[in-house]
């Protein structure tokens with residue numbers, strides 16, 4: 001019999017987030033995002049923090065969702081994300097491993 005594990009959504013629901021008022025994720029140059037073909041950050045982020053807004057021609061960053069996994073920083077081919085941890089007491093809390 002196949003063993004059923006937790007779905008990604010199940011795992012996301014195990015996490016508590018306490019966002020700081022200011023973003024810990026900064027796009028260094030929005031023009032670079034406009035020229036970025038793959039927009040890898042929008043693909044790798046498990047909680048859809050990044051979304052390309054076609055009408056405004058800019059990348060929206062919903063930093064409040066961030067799980068601090070670091071994938072976007074590694075995936076951006078232009079090193080265009082300034083990434084720091086939120087201050088102590090804020091950000092993500094993994095409660096069950």
Ligand code: SF4
Pocket residue numbers: 027032033034036038039040041042059075076077078079080081
């Ligand atoms: S991968 Fe980097 S350059 Fe491309 S859209 Fe995301 S932040 Fe911008």
Ligand code: SF4
Pocket residue numbers: 025044045046047048049050065066067068069070071072073
């Ligand atoms: S660190 Fe992870 S969860 Fe946070 S924005 Fe980047 S990819 Fe998304």
